[in-house]
Amino acid sequence: PGFANxxxxxxxxxxxxxxxxxxxxxxxxxxxxxxxxxxVNAGNANPLVLGTGVNNIFFITSGLGEPVQTxxxxxxxxxxxASITLSTSTSLYGTELNxxxxxxxxxxxxxxxxxxxxxxxxxxxxxSTSFTRLALPTGVTDVVGTNISRDLSxxxxxxxxxxxNFVGAQIxxxxxxQVGALTFYGRIKFAAGPNFQSSSASGSTIVTNNDxxxxxxxxxxxxxGQLTGVADSGPGDRTRYSFIPELNLKLGYQVAPWARLTIGxxxxxxxxxxxxxxxxVNNTINTTVTTGGNPNTSNFVQPAFRLxxxxxxxxxxxxxxxxxx
Numbered sequence: 001p002g003f004a005n006x007x008x009x010x011x012x013x014x015x016x017x018x019x020x021x022x023x024x025x026x027x028x029x030x031x032x033x034x035x036x037x038x039x040v041n042a043g044n045a046n047p048l049v050l051g052t053g054v055n056n057i058f059f060i061t062s063g064l065g066e067p068v069q070t071x072x073x074x075x076x077x078x079x080x081x082a083s084i085t086l087s088t089s090t091s092l093y094g095t096e097l098n099x100x101x102x103x104x105x106x107x108x109x110x111x112x113x114x115x116x117x118x119x120x121x122x123x124x125x126x127x128s129t130s131f132t133r134l135a136l137p138t139g140v141t142d143v144v145g146t147n148i149s150r151d152l153s154x155x156x157x158x159x160x161x162x163x164x165n166f167v168g169a170q171i172x173x174x175x176x177x178q179v180g181a182l183t184f185y186g187r188i189k190f191a192a193g194p195n196f197q198s199s200s201a202s203g204s205t206i207v208t209n210n211d212x213x214x215x216x217x218x219x220x221x222x223x224x225g226q227l228t229g230v231a232d233s234g235p236g237d238r239t240r241y242s243f244i245p246e247l248n249l250k251l252g253y254q255v256a257p258w259a260r261l262t263i264g265x266x267x268x269x270x271x272x273x274x275x276x277x278x279x280x281v282n283n284t285i286n287t288t289v290t291t292g293g294n295p296n297t298s299n300f301v302q303p304a305f306r307l308x309x310x311x312x313x314x315x316x317x318x319x320x321x322x323x324x325x
Contacts, residue, residue, distance in 0.1 A: 006030035021101040034089035036280035109177040126276035151210035158225040168193020183252035201230030239247035
């Protein structure tokens with residue numbers, strides 16, 4: 001998310017005096033960047049009517065004769081307030097080693113190829129905290145005789161970390177042309193190989209009864225949160241195959257025979273990468289609950305964490321300084 005500072009260092013050595021083939025290594029790292037967003041329902045609290053799923057209750061009142069049956073389902077009035085805070089962070093670094101050769105030279109333009117291997121680590125983290133409160137509205141009379149809390153809150157805590165470790169072979173092509181003190185350079189590389197993905201996820205839901213006079217439900221903590229299910233806690237891993245191309249463009253100015261200033265553009269495409277914020281799905285379970293002989297259909301929505309493939313773009317501008325010796 002957003003902008004990040006970073007650095008790249010390239011080291012190389014020519015194996016012959018005519019500079020036609022050699023070895024080079026390149027390592028880059030970006031600062032860990034993050035973002036935090038919070039959402040709170042604005043204005044007044046939302047009015048809610050909670051269905052208990054209970055009806056056909058008989059009330060016996062002295063002097064009225066036959067028992068009176070409730071014609072509709074018993075409901076409990078509440079008002080709801082809610083908030084959620086999401087924090088994300090992303091880090092990226094990598095290294096590569098290539099054998100490079102100059103295959104053609106046309107005037108002041110040299111065209112070459114490279115072959116080698118590269119490693120990329122892409123780590124994505126997401127933390128989520130949500131808070132919901134259900135309270136009896138002011139001036140509203142609650143259901144007589146109920147023991148259900150008049151002030152109940154729910155807090156969910158989720159933490160997801162996903163790591164992508166790509167190791168693959170790559171090939172590439174580059175070209176360099178010099179006009180006076182100006183140098184134009186371009187390179188394109190293609191890497192393919194296994195991406196070893198691992199994850200760690202945890203979630204919990206805390207139900208807190210803030211009403212000292214009504215004991216139901218009791219304060220309790222459950223496994224599973226808003227983004228992770230009960231069975232999602234702990235590590236996970238899988239292997240996918242990724243395709244990663246990269247484009248480098250540079251404009252250089254020769255300030256001395258042994259030194260050059262450069263400005264450039266870098267574009268890196270990360271294919272089939274797992275992301276922390278894009279790996280939650282909702283499982284819906286439909287069931288029928290019978291209360292007092294009356295069937296009631298209920299839908300339960302349960303979150304689940306599943307690693308999923310997504311793509312990412314990394315683009316940047318660079319300022320550089322090159323030394324030749």
